[in-house]
Amino acid sequence: MHVGGVPDEREAALTELRKRLEDALARAGLTKVQLAARTGLARTTIQTAFQPGGPVPSAATVAALAGKLGLPEEQMLELRRTAAGEVGPVPVRDEGLGKPIGQWDPHDLEVHPAGTATVAVHSGTRAQLALPGYVRRAHDQVLAEGVGEVARGRSRMLVLVGSSSTGKTRACWEAVQPLAAEGWRLWHPYDPTRAEAALADLDRVAPRTVVWLNEAQHYLGHPQAGERIAAALHTLLTSAERGPVLVLATLWPEYSDSYTVLPSPGEPDPHSRVRELLTGRTLTVPEAFDEEALHAASVLVQSGDRLMEDALTRARTHGRITQDLAGAPELVRRYEHGTPPVKALLEAAMDARRLGVGLHLPQAFLIDAATDYLTDDDYDQLTEDWAEAAFAALARPVHGKQAPLRRTATRHPRFPAPASAPVPVSGPVFRLADYLEQHGRTTRRRLCPPASFWHAAHTHLTDPDDLHNLASAADVRQRLQWAHHLWRKLADAGHLDALLSLAQMRNLAGDLEGAETLYRQAADAGHLDALASLAWMRERAGGLGGRPNCLPASRRRWPRGCP
Incomplete structure (x- = not known):
């Protein structure tokens, strides 16, 4: 390589390089201090890269900035080469696999986003996805101790075992942050496939590298390559000259069990090397937050963490906070991008919950209620099995084993039923995901359900509380x-x-005779309030010369505020 190029051309390239960086920074809504934190670069390096008249930034700096600002890396590096006057092939120094930990976006490492993007994709820069504050639990302490050993020069492998969306990958990401400050690299093998990438390059892993094996079943469980990958990892971990390295992996319990169970005598043993590798290296991640973790999450809420606040509102009772956070964005996407029948069923369910219907929604009610949520064109295109197909689509779970609308069962009461117990609902019942219920309360709060909703409620619902709440909701919405x-x-x-x-209602409509008849029926049945209301109505009517009069608001028995 040698330096060349016309000075004006070099200056124009540098100006264009800095202009693209400035524009992308503005679109991302970041300060240079925030950009330094995201890239892992020094603040002075960031300042110099943007400074007019400053020196040409290094290729590593340009690559890091392009990656975090959503700019095409090759184009930016070509501008940088022109600005530096570099001519001819550029020698590439092999710094090892992967890249510095600080240059990774956690979502590129498959940490589940917990909120919607803060920058629109069409704005020309990569959307920034939110992460809530982190709550450390018992397994984090074990991870921290392992990372400490690695920092002191001993290679380690830790495999986090837990169900979907219990926080395994996020825990790994938080654990490696101390190594980022020490200049460690992180390698995530995935191209062309995870197993192929790992098998091809595990022998090239350099010291001070984190090997990232998220969803390790794709590596260790591969029918052809799994045992060979396990053997290569064993060699890497036991070769003193290649360390220190840290191997972090995640597995679902069912995969861990299948790899570690001993085969019966005479049966093949397809996972012998994997079983040996996992022995003593697995770490269980619990399904739910315990009381200590819930308290720590509450502290984050007090410091302004809105994502955690929303999750605690929905999931504090059962403690499945990480599952709630992981599933929320995908639940909304499934709703917003669903077929018309899927959206109609979800909107009927949302309206039912926000207007006071209980958790368990009868399938027959949802099907009949959904029809008026469809446009005429969508209704005309319904097939005979539209409801079956829509419920099947809604039953497919997202992260955290949450389904938008899942079939459930009602628990029978363990005490004698009162004489006026509601008639049990016949047929399947469904439950709306908590996050979609909350989403519906926010996005649909000013909307009134269509006629099919009220008709279906009257036809299919039997629970007194459900009917009471819907009658009140119909009244305040003038669906008299x-x-x-x-x-x-x-x-x-x-x-x-x-x-x-x-x-x-009769009294408010001016039908005193009808109102009196109804009050008398209730009074004859022993309702004391009916006697008082009847006496008060007669007294007021007599005092006003028999003119109709409405009961004051303080004596109305139905709510006037919208749910």
Whole structure:
């Protein structure tokens, strides 16, 4: 290589290089201090790279900036070569596999995003995805001790075993951060396939490298290459001259069990080397946060962590915080990009939950309710099996084993049922994912369900609380006929409060005779409030010369605020 090129051409290339960097920085909405933190570069290096009249930044600096700002790396490096006047082939120094830990985006290492992108894809820069604050648990302490040993010069391998979206990959990412400050590299073999990449290059792993084997079943469980990869990892870990290195892997429990179980006598042993490699190196990640972890998460909320706050709102009871965080973006994507029948069923379920229907939604109710959520064109294109296909699509889980709308079972009460117990729902019932319920309360709060929703509720719902809440919701939305029909269904089932609500509707409509009849029915059945309301209504009517009068708001029995 030698230096050449026309000075004006070199200056123009440097100016264009810096302009592209400035534009991308503005689109990303980052400060140079934030950019330095994301790239792992020194602040002075960042400042010099952007400084007009400053020297040409190094190729490593340009590559790191391009990667974090979503710019085409090859084009930026070509501009940099022209600006530096480099002519001829550029010698490449083999610094080892992978790249410095600080240059990795955790999402490129398959850490699940927990929120929506903060920068639109069409803006010309890569979207920045959110990560909530991190809660350290017992397995993090074991990871930290392993990383400490590696930093002191001893090679280690740790395999985190846990179900989907329990926080395994994020734990690995947090664990390697101390090594980033020491200049360690991270290699994630995946091209052309994970197994092929690992088998081809494990013998090239240099000291001070993290080998990242997320979803290790793709490496260790490969039918042809798995045992050879395990052998290569064993060699890497036991060769003193090649260390220190850190191998981090994640596995689901079912894969770990299948690799470590001993075969019966006379049966083949397809995972003997893998079993030997995993022995003493696995670390269990729990399904849920314990009380200590929930308290630590609450501390993050107090410091302003909105993602964690939302997750705790939905998942504190069962503690599956990481699963909730991991599944949320995909649940919304499945809703927003679903077929018309899928969206119609989800919107009917969202409306039912936000208006007060219980967790368990009858399938027959959802199918009948969904029809008016469809446009005329979409309705005309429905096939005979549209509902079956839509429910099947909604049952497919996302990260964290959450499905947008999953079939569930109702628990039978363990105490004697009251005389007025609701008629049990016949047929399957479904439960809406908690995150989609919350999403619906926010995005649909000003929308009123269509007629098919109210008709389906009146036809299929039997729980008194469900009918009461929907009747109240219909009333405040001026769906008065449906409010009347829902109250009437409750009253016919023997619920005296519904008679009072019907009486109040008659009173508000100026039908004093109808209101009095309903109050009398409730009073005859022993409802004391009905007697008081009847006496008060007669007193007011007599004092005003018999003119109709509405009950004051303080005596209405249905809520006036929108759910």
